[in-house]
Structure formats: structure tokens, C-alpha cells
Amino acid sequence: MNVLITLLSLAAFFSLYRALRGPSISDRAIAVDIMSILFCGITALMAFRYNLPYLLDLSITIAILAFIGTLALAKYLEGRNLDD
Amino acid sequence: MFFYYLGWIFIVVGVIFDLLGALGLVKFPDLYNRMQASTKCVTMGTCGIMLGIFLISGFTQMGIKALICGLFILFTMPVAAHALSRGSLFFGTKLWHKSIVDKFGEDKKSYPQISKEDETT
Amino acid sequence: MSRKIVFFIVALILWLLLTFSLNYDEIIVGVMVSFLSAVIFGGYFIENPIKLFQIHRWFWFLVYIPIFAYKCLEANLDVALRVLHPGMPLKPGIIKIKTSLKTEIAKTFLANSITLTPGTMTCEIDGDILYIHWIWIKEQDEEKAKKIIAQTFEKYLKRIFE
Numbered sequence: 386m387n388v389l390i391t392l393l394s395l396a397a398f399f400s401l402y403r404a405l406r407g408p409s410i411s412d413r414a415i416a417v418d419i420m421s422i423l424f425c426g427i428t429a430l431m432a433f434r435y436n437l438p439y440l441l442d443l444s445i446t447i448a449i450l451a452f453i454g455t456l457a458l459a460k461y462l463e464g465r466n467l468d469d
Numbered sequence: 470m471f472f473y474y475l476g477w478i479f480i481v482v483g484v485i486f487d488l489l490g491a492l493g494l495v496k497f498p499d500l501y502n503r504m505q506a507s508t509k510c511v512t513m514g515t516c517g518i519m520l521g522i523f524l525i526s527g528f529t530q531m532g533i534k535a536l537i538c539g540l541f542i543l544f545t546m547p548v549a550a551h552a553l554s555r556g557s558l559f560f561g562t563k564l565w566h567k568s569i570v571d572k573f574g575e576d577k578k579s580y581p582q583i584s585k586e587d588e589t590t
Numbered sequence: 591m592s593r594k595i596v597f598f599i600v601a602l603i604l605w606l607l608l609t610f611s612l613n614y615d616e617i618i619v620g621v622m623v624s625f626l627s628a629v630i631f632g633g634y635f636i637e638n639p640i641k642l643f644q645i646h647r648w649f650w651f652l653v654y655i656p657i658f659a660y661k662c663l664e665a666n667l668d669v670a671l672r673v674l675h676p677g678m679p680l681k682p683g684i685i686k687i688k689t690s691l692k693t694e695i696a697k698t699f700l701a702n703s704i705t706l707t708p709g710t711m712t713c714e715i716d717g718d719i720l721y722i723h724w725i726w727i728k729e730q731d732e733e734k735a736k737k738i739i740a741q742t743f744e745k746y747l748k749r750i751f752e
Contacts, residue, residue, distance in 0.1 A: 389484045396491035403494050403503070411500050411557035418549060419494060419507045422542065423487060426515045429535060430480075433522050441534040442608075448542055455549040462556035486666055493673040501723045502682055505711050506669050512706065513666045530610040537607060547705035547712075548698075554713045554723070570683040570730055573714065573721045 386434050390427060397423045414458045421451030476524035483517025486510045499565035500557060508550040516543050594632035596642065598624050641751070650749040657742065658703060665708040672725070683727050687736040689718050691744060696751040703743045710739055 397420050404416035425447045432440035490510025497503045519539030526532035564571060564583045571583055601624040609616050641647060672679060691697050701712040701720065709725040722739065729735045 389480065392484050392488055396488045399491035399495050400507075409500065409557070409562050411553060411560070411562055412503065414553055415500070415504050415507065415550070416494060418553075419491065419511050422511050422515055422546065423491070425538070425542070426483075426487060426518050429518060429522060429538065432531065433525075436531075438529075438531040438534060441531060441538060445534070445538045445541065448538060448545070452545045452549055456552055459549075459552035459556035462553075462560045486670070489670045489673050493669065496673060496678075498678075498680070499682075501684075501711070501713075502680060502725060505709070505723065505725055506673060508711070509662075509665050509669050509706060513662060533607050533610060537604075544702070547702040550705060551701060551712050554711065558713055558721075564684070565680075565682060567680070568683045569681060569727055570685065572686045573684045576686070 386430070390430050390434070393423055393427045393430065397427070410458075411462065414455060414462075418451055418455045421447055421454075425451075472524045472527075476521040479517045479521030479524060483514040483521065486514035486517065490514060499568075500562055501554060501564065504550055504554055508546060512542060512546040515539070592640075593635045594628045597632045597635045598628040601627055647750050650746055654746045654750065657746070658706075661703075661707040665706060668708045679726070681726050682723065683730075684713060684721055684723050685727065685730060685732075685735055686719055686721050687732055687740060689720055689736075689740065689744065691718075691747060691752070693751055696747050699747055699751070700740065700743055703747075704739060707739075707743075 400416045400420040400423065404413050404420065407413045407416060425444045428440055428444040428447065432438060432444065487510065490507045493506030493510065494503050497506055516539045519535045519542070522535040523532045523539070526535070558573060566583065568583050574583075602620055605620040605624060606612075606617075609620070689697065689700060691700060697715060701715060704710050704712050704720070704722060711723045712720055713723050714721045720740075722735075724735075724739075729738060
């Protein structure tokens, strides 16, 4: 169980690398989105490991916040053009 | 007992797919390819984890909440990827220099939005 | 009006599943919150709630799930192989296909299904034209590409939603 949580944290580090390095704004946005979903998975695994069902509420909240944040950033990008 | 082992298989496979998706996020060359790899693998992997927890716990509080969370991720993750790719297409993020065809750029912006040289990092 | 009633029932069931207790006060708070959200957001719900109660649509939906799950698993193995391959076999590009589905929710489900199946991702929907990013282009023509990507999904989605 601890090994699985460590592997998910490693995946979160990969996406953190892309969020720090990424050449454009969209790269950072998708990296942060993926990282939030990975944190959601980590929280669910911890709820299962310590047998605390309340942590799953936190997991649902993280998923909803990631979705809303990504949609807001996409709308912001759409209203602005690099061409003109 | 059968559902117990099946749930563990789902959780382990989900974690492996999550790891591969994040690796694809680092390795692939441009935004759209990265988005493909990470969205597919991470959606499937996290839904696998939630389904595994549901199979092990059964119809308890934890199992039902995990199932609802998995369904929510399955419905919202493609929508987020679609909105973000649409936004960055209108914003003007270029495709990879080895891309073949760009019908969107030909239709909406009068020339294909494919970058000339290798700009990736 | 019927939309708002169906929305109220769905929200109440979701609340009961989330709190997972049949306490007296929990149910009262749930009824109040569901009523408030039904009054405010009921107008954004699906167009024809009558369709929710027709049995054959649910039957085709149950047929649709295994096909979708198989395609999804295939897509994940495909992407995993491309990630682990040292030569990075990519031939990407954006193509367009035409869909014959009419209602908004059917188009939404088609776009989501395309995003989760092998190598394709929906970038933009404009009327009935879908722009699709494909990671390994086999066919640039509209009709042939549609036959590869969207034929099976469209057949079942038409039976479910229209």
C-alpha cells in the first residue's frame, strides 16, 4: 500500500516538472490539472489505507476544484489572440 | 474473496497507468500529444483506483463515495481537456514541426498552424 | 416544470448517497438544498426528461458500456506502448469529420467517447463538424476517417438519445 502511494507521488513529481518547465501557458495548465487528479487518487488511497471515509469527501472536492479551474483558464485563453 | 483480489488488481493497474500517463506528460514533444497521453491514462487510472476501492469495500459509505468520485472524474476530465485544447487552438499555440496536416488552421486561420523548427524542450 | 421535478429527485438521491445516513435532520437539510438548487439551476437540465423513463434507451446504454470499456482499455495500452517506445512513433495532425447527431447531449457524449478512445481527441465542435487531433494519422479524407473513428459510437448513441 505504501509503495502504491509512493508511486503516485512520483507521478505527481513528473507533472510538477512539466508545470515548472513547460514552454506555454497551456502546458502548465494541463500539468496542474493532471497533478490535481493525481492528488485526488492519493487522497482516496489514504482514505482506504487508514479506513477514514471522510477523506473521500476531500477527494471529490479536489476533483471539482480542478475542473472549475481548468475551465476558467480555458475561457481566459480563448478570449485572447496572439495573432492580432 | 474473488472481489477482494479483483479490486487489488484494479488498484495496481490503475497506479501503473497513472505513472505511465505522467511519464508521457514529460516525454512527448508538443501540447496536444501531451494532452492525449496524460488525459487518457490518468482518467483510466484514477477511475480504476476508485473502482477497486468500491469492489473491496462493497456498499458501505466508503465504496459509494469512491464510486461517485470515479464517475465524476470520468465525466469531467474529457470536458476539461476539450475546453483547454480549444482555448489553446484559438490562442495560437503551434503544433509540432513533424505534424502532417492541420485542417483547423486551414479553415479558421487561413494557414496551417505548424511550427517551422523544433521548439520543444 | 417537469424538468425541475426530475432535477429535484436526482439531486435528492445524490445527497442521500453522499451523506449515507437516514437521519431525520439530514433528510430535511437535503430536501431544502435540493429544492433551492432545482429552482435556480433546473433550467439547465436536459431537454426532454420523459426520455429518462423509456426502458429501451437504458437497454442500449447497457449495451454501449462494454464496447466503450473495451475501446478505453485498448486506448490505454496503445498510449502506454507509445510512451515506452524509444523511437516515439508519432505522426500527429488535426482532421475534421462530420457527424449526423442532432441533440446537444448526444454530441457531448460523442466528443467524450472520441477523447477516451485510441489516439484521438476532440479539439473543437462547430455545428456538426468535429475537429479531431489524431496521434497517428491513417486517413485524411472525411468519410474514411469517420468510418474508422466514429461509426460504431454514432450507431449506438443515435439509439440512446434520439
